[in-house]
Ligand SMILES: *[C@@H]1O[C@H](CO)[C@@H](O)[C@H](O)[C@H]1NC(C)=O
Ligand SMILES: *[C@@H]1O[C@H](CO)[C@@H](O)[C@H](O)[C@H]1NC(C)=O
C-alpha cells in the first residue's frame with residue numbers, strides 16, 4: 376500500500392488549495408507518525424528545492440472503533456510568482472514525498488481561469504478519474520471544484536478516506552482542489568472531511584469564499600439543512616455568513632472587478648431525477664428552507680436571487696442537468712432565442728456524474744419546463760470565466776470518450792439584482 380521504505384513515515388494524500396491570499400498555496404498531507412511539516416520548492420528551471428516553508432500538523436483521531444491516529448500537515452507557501460511553475464515535495468528529513476509541480480495562480484482580475492467541476496467522484500467506480508488526471512497533467516485546468524461527495528463511507532476506520540485521497544492525489548497535487556461537503560461525508564459529524572481538507576477561512580472547510588479572475592466563488596454546505604443533529608445553529612450561522620459575504624461581494628467597487636458570483640453546494644434546489652431526493656420536491660429544503668425547526672430556517676433561493684448570484688453549481692444527483700434561468704420554479708430566459716444572454720434569473724448546473732459506487736441515476740420522464748438538457752452519461756463539466764461579460768460551460772461525456780455533449784455561453788452585460796429586470 377505504501378511505497379516508502381520507512382513504513383510509519385509514509386506520506387500520502389497531498390492536496391493543494393488556495394488560501395484566499397494572492398500569491399500563496401496551501402499544501403496538505405498525512406502521516407501516521409508525528410514529524411515536522413516541511414515543503415521544499417523552487418521554480419522550474421531554477422535550483423531544485425531552493426526554498427523551504429514550515430507549517431504545522433494536527434493529530435486527527437478517527438472515531439471508528441480502532442481510533443486510528445493520523446497527523447494532518449499543513450504548510451502555506453507565500454510570495455509565489457503569479458503564473459510561475461514550481462516543483463515541490465513535502466515531508467521532513469524522516470521521509471519525503473515524490474516530486475510534484477504546480478503553477479501559481481495568476482492573480483489578475485483579467486485572468487480567464489479554467490475549471491473542471493464535478494461531484495460524486497468516489498474511490499469505487501471513479502469512471503472519469505483517468506481522463507481528469509490526464510487533462511490536469513496536460514495543464515487544461517487551473518483549479519478543480521469537487522462539489523461534494525467523496526464516498527468515504529463505509530468507512531473502515533477512515534481507510535476508505537485514505538484510499539480516496541491517495542487516488543485524487545494525481546490531480547490534487549498539481550492544481551488547487553477546492554471542495555464542499557456532501558452527504559456521504561457525514562460520519563462522525565463530517566470529521567474526516569473537516570480534518571483532511573484545508574479550505575480558506577475558519578470554518579473547517581464547511582463554507583468559505585475566494586476570488587479568481589473576475590469571479591467570486593462561494594462554497595457552502597447544503598448538509599446543514601439535513602443533519603440537524605450535528606447542530607441546527609450551523610444552518611443559521613452559515614446563512615448569516617452567506618448574507619454578509621454576498622453583501623460584501625456586491626459592494627460596487629467589488630462587483631465592478633469581480634462581477635461573476637458563482638456558488639457551489641452539494642444538493643441542488645431543482646432536479647428532474649426520479650429518486651425522491653430533496654430537489655425532486657417542490658418545497659426543497661435547500662431552496663425554501665425548513666419550517667419544522669424553531670425558528671424556521673430560511674432557504675437559499677431568495678437570498679441568492681436578491682444578491683444577483685449568476686451561476687449555481689450543484690451535484691448529488693448522479694446525472695448532468697442544465698436548467699434554463701430559473702427562480703421560484705419559473706423560467707426567466709434572457710429571450711427565447713438567447714436564454715443565457717442577459718438571463719433574468721440565476722443559471723443552475725447539476726454535475727454529479729463523475730462516477731461512484733452508486734452508479735448513475737435515472738430521470739423522471741416528464742421534467743418541468745426549467746429542464747433544458749439532461750444526460751445520464753458519466754462525465755464532468757468544464758468552465759471558463761472568460762471575462763467580465765462572458766462565461767463558458769461544457770459537459771464532457773466519459774462514456775463517449777471525452778465528447779462534449781452540451782455547451783453554453785452565459786453572457787451578462789449587467790450583474791447583480793438589477794440585472795434581473
Ligand atoms: C509510528 O506510528 C506507529 C503507528 O501509530 C507506531 O506503532 C510506531 O511506534 C511509531 N513510530 C515512531 C518511531 O514513533
Ligand atoms: C495574467 O493574466 C493576464 C490576463 O490574461 C495577463 O495579461 C498577464 O500577463 C498574466 N500574468 C502573468 C504573470 O502571466
Ligand SMILES: *[C@@H]1O[C@H](CO)[C@@H](O)[C@H](O)[C@H]1NC(C)=O
Nearest residue numbers: 564569578579604605606609
Ligand atoms: C459538528 O461540527 C461542527 C463544526 O466543527 C460543530 O460546530 C458542531 O458543534 C459539531 N456538532 C456536534 C454535535 O458535535
Ligand SMILES: *[C@@H]1O[C@H](CO)[C@@H](O)[C@H](O)[C@H]1NC(C)=O
Nearest residue numbers: 657658659663664665666667
Ligand atoms: C411549511 O412549509 C411547507 C413548504 O415549504 C408548506 O407547504 C407548509 O404550509 C409550511 N407550514 C407552515 C406551518 O408554515
Ligand SMILES: *[C@@H]1O[C@H](CO)[C@@H](O)[C@H](O)[C@H]1NC(C)=O
Nearest residue numbers: 699706708710711712714744
Ligand atoms: C426558454 O428558452 C428555451 C430555448 O429557446 C425555450 O425552449 C423555452 O421554451 C424557453 N422557456 C420559456 C418559459 O420561455
Ligand SMILES: *[C@@H]1O[C@H](CO)[C@@H](O)[C@H](O)[C@H]1NC(C)=O
Nearest residue numbers: 760761762763764765766784
Ligand atoms: C469577452 O470575451 C468574449 C468571448 O471571447 C469576447 O467576444 C468579448 O469581446 C470579450 N469582452 C471583452 C470586454 O474583452
